[in-house]
Amino acid sequence: MATLNVGNLGSLGDYLREQRRTAQLSLRQLADAAGVSNPYLSQIERGLRKPSAEVLQQVAKALRISAETLYVRAGILDEKDLEELETRAVLLADPSINERQKQVLLQIYDSFRKENAAEAAAEASARTAAEPGASA
Known part of the structure; x- marks a missing residue:
């Protein structure tokens, strides 16, 4: 399946994956902690989906990082x-x-x-x- 990289989402996905691995969490563990589905989080990491600010906030909270950093990576915040x-x-x-x-x-x-x-x-x-x- 070809990857559809929507705008700057590839770098967001790469950054999320890096943060998840640094936190020593599996994709499933992070999805559970953030309250999102495992397939949806996987699609975000691969740059296939554009998450909402709310989802980014949930993921940031689960990773214990700044939501604003994710907003910048996603192009929501300058x-x-x-x-x-x-x-x-x-x-x-x-x-x-x-x-x-x-x-x-x-x-x-x-x-x-x-x-x-x-x-x-x-x-x-x-x-x-x-x-x-x-x-x-």
């Missing part, structure tokens, strides 16, 4: 979005600061991101305006 989520998760998980301090840090983080995005957009706009043939 790598930049993952970096932001990871940064937020680290801040929120820090037991040495209280909830108010966490919220203040997140607000500062958001303001820096917005400021940098605005600066990058202004620089891109200035470069475009400076190009030969750009209308004034």
Whole structure:
């Protein structure tokens, strides 16, 4: 039977297989732990099926890995979005600061991101305006 590699799913399947083997789980054990059928999980690993975000979350939980990592591998989430989520998760998980301090840090983080995005957009706009043939 020929393999139908749907988009980036081959790398998702390869990654899942690698994580499953690292966790020393059989395909059947992971399928049971994730609450999905053995054939369905096998098809995901072989790149034949595109799993939903919910299925990826169940598999991630069973493997004890980040669901967001699987979302990036499946093309559901952008790598930049993952970096932001990871940064937020680290801040929120820090037991040495209280909830108010966490919220203040997140607000500062958001303001820096917005400021940098605005600066990058202004620089891109200035470069475009400076190009030969750009209308004034």
